Amino acid sequence: MDAVQLELAAKVAEQHRHHGKAQFFWVWGILLIITAIEVYLGYQNMEPVRMLSILMGLSIVKAAMIIAYFMHMKFEVSAMKWLTMTSLVFCLAMMVVFFPDAFRILHLGVR
Amino acid sequence: MSDVAVQHVSAATAAYEPSLFGTYSKKIGMWLFLLSDSLTFGALLYAYSYGRISTPNWPTPFHSQSIVNATIMTAFLLTSSLTMVLAVRASIFGNTRALRGWLVATMICGTAFVILHGREWNNLIAEGLTLPVFPSVPGHEVSKEFADVTKTVPQFPGTFFGLTGMHMLHVTLGVLYLGVIAFRRNFIPAMYLLWLAAWLGTPSYSPFHYGAHVILAVAVVCTIILWLKPKVYDASDVEVAGLYWHFVDLVWMFIFPLVYLMSTRIV
Numbered sequence: 001m002d003a004v005q006l007e008l009a010a011k012v013a014e015q016h017r018h019h020g021k022a023q024f025f026w027v028w029g030i031l032l033i034i035t036a037i038e039v040y041l042g043y044q045n046m047e048p049v050r051m052l053s054i055l056m057g058l059s060i061v062k063a064a065m066i067i068a069y070f071m072h073m074k075f076e077v078s079a080m081k082w083l084t085m086t087s088l089v090f091c092l093a094m095m096v097v098f099f100p101d102a103f104r105i106l107h108l109g110v111r
Numbered sequence: 112m113s114d115v116a117v118q119h120v121s122a123a124t125a126a127y128e129p130s131l132f133g134t135y136s137k138k139i140g141m142w143l144f145l146l147s148d149s150l151t152f153g154a155l156l157y158a159y160s161y162g163r164i165s166t167p168n169w170p171t172p173f174h175s176q177s178i179v180n181a182t183i184m185t186a187f188l189l190t191s192s193l194t195m196v197l198a199v200r201a202s203i204f205g206n207t208r209a210l211r212g213w214l215v216a217t218m219i220c221g222t223a224f225v226i227l228h229g230r231e232w233n234n235l236i237a238e239g240l241t242l243p244v245f246p247s248v249p250g251h252e253v254s255k256e257f258a259d260v261t262k263t264v265p266q267f268p269g270t271f272f273g274l275t276g277m278h279m280l281h282v283t284l285g286v287l288y289l290g291v292i293a294f295r296r297n298f299i300p301a302m303y304l305l306w307l308a309a310w311l312g313t314p315s316y317s318p319f320h321y322g323a324h325v326i327l328a329v330a331v332v333c334t335i336i337l338w339l340k341p342k343v344y345d346a347s348d349v350e351v352a353g354l355y356w357h358f359v360d361l362v363w364m365f366i367f368p369l370v371y372l373m374s375t376r377i378v
Contacts, residue, residue, distance in 0.1 A: 008135040009347040013203045016350075021200065028193040032186065035367075039182050042372035055368040062364045070196050070357045077133035080142075088146050095157045102164035 015075060027069045034058050141351045145358045148281075152362045155277060156369060159270040163373075170260045170267055171374045172240070177231065181371045184227050185363065188282075191220030192360045195289075195353045202349040210349065214293040217356065221286040228279050232272070232318045240268050246316040271370060278366055280325060281359050287329045292344050292352050296337050302330035 038058055041051060068074040073081055132139050163169050173181075198213035235241070237248035239258035260267050290298040309323035342348075 005135045005137070008130060008133075009345075012134055012138070012350070013346055016200065016203045021197065024193055024196045028189060031189050035182065035185050035189070038368050038372060039178065042178065042368070042375045043377060045377060048373070052369075052373060055372060059364050059368055063361050066192065066357055066361050066364070070192050070360075071354055080132035080134070080139075083132075084142055084146060088149055091150055092153045092157075095153060099161065099164070102161045105165040106167060 016072070019075075023069060027065050031062055031065060034062055135347060137347055137351050138354070141354045145354060148358065149362075152277070152365075155274055156365060159274055159369065162266045162270055166264060166266055168264060169374075170264055171376050172256055172260050172267075173371060173374050174376055177235075178371060178375055180227055180231050181367055184224050185367050187220045187224045187227070188360045188363050191217045191224070192357055194220060195356045199346075199350050199353045202346040205346075211293050214289050214349075218286050218289050218293070221282055221289070221356075225279060225282055225286070228275065228282075229318045229322065232275075236316075236318070240271075242268050242272055245272075245318075248316050267374075274366055274370055278359070278362055279322075281362070283322070283325050284329065285356050285359050287326065287333075288352055288355065291333055291337070292348060295344065296341065299330060299334055299337065302326055302333065306330060 038055055041054060044051070046054075067085075073085075130136075130139075194213050194216040198210055198217060201207075201209035201213055233248070235257065236245050237251040237253075239253035239255075240261055241247070287298075287302060290301070294301070306323050306326040309319050309326065313320040313323070
């Protein structure tokens with residue numbers, strides 16, 4: 001790496017040194033608990049759409065915790081957080097726009 | 112002397128615009144790759160969800176054995192993320208021994224995930240939930256339930272093996288990536304030995320038998336790269352590898368509930 005990159009890497013390393021280890025163990029514990037809740041919900045006789053909504057919500061919470069704490073995104077500059085996360089969410093949302101077609105197909109009578 | 116070095120670095124920095132993301136290019140590059148890979152998995156999960164919604168008789172055949180197995184796999188992967196973050200921390204503090212230890216712990220958790228997953232595949236294929244491309248398992252009684260699913264809703268095994276196979280490939284590549292970071296060129300002969308052991312030590316119908324060739328492909332690529340450009344990996348390389356590993360864990364956080372928990376067989 002050249003001098004500029006080395007300086008940037010050194011700054012990032014310095015930021016990392018200020019965080020304690022405890023927060024990682026807390027996040028790990030919370031992720032395991034949420035997983036246990038999801039498995040419990042998987043065995044409840046719930047309406048599929050309701051179960052899916054709750055499971056997806058919990059998955060998004062888990063994903064957010066992994067991105068924020070394990071991938072260190074919480075401590076990055078705002079520009080990085082906003083640009084990466086909003087562009088990703090937007091691209092995924094654009095796919096979701098076509099979901100109503102999946103429901104429509106059931107009533108089209110196509111075999 | 113150190114003052115001159117600092118001035119030189121600061122002068123170099125001043126010649127360029129400050130980094131938009133306030134971090135080094137390697138990390139930004141990995142984040143860009145992860146964003147694109149997220150879209151790949153997003154598209155696969157979307158296609159799975161679309162197929163599921165538009166198929167009226169989608170089965171829910173996973174017995175508690177599969178769910179328990181998948182839960183243990185999830186626990187291994189979450190633990191591997193913890194060990195990876197501790198490895199990054201060790202690299203930043205310059206503790207080489209702890210770094211290697213935590214990287215090996217991460218690799219062990221990742222390998223446990225792949226082995227449990229491969230065994231699950233083996234059991235499902237043996238019981239009749241299979242794809243035409245998989246070799247049949249001799250001497251094993253096919254379960255009527257799974258055979259019915261394969262016959263009536265072939266999209267189920269298609270999406271299941273497609274999604275979980277793509278993820279398992281990423282985990283395997285991640286384990287080998289971490290091995291290269293931890294042991295550098297010394298890991299290359301280990302990869303060749305691992306490939307031989309997995310290929311020769313498993314029956315021809317086992318997913319490990321044909322999946323082992325992934326290890327060979329990575330070993331060949333690493334041999335070429337590390338021969339052309341031998342490198343000592345520093346803390347930034349470990350951090351970038353960590354980002355990839357956490358991404359692999361992140362994807363599983365969506366696959367596990369959508370594919371397994373939504374297809375639980377509730378008696």
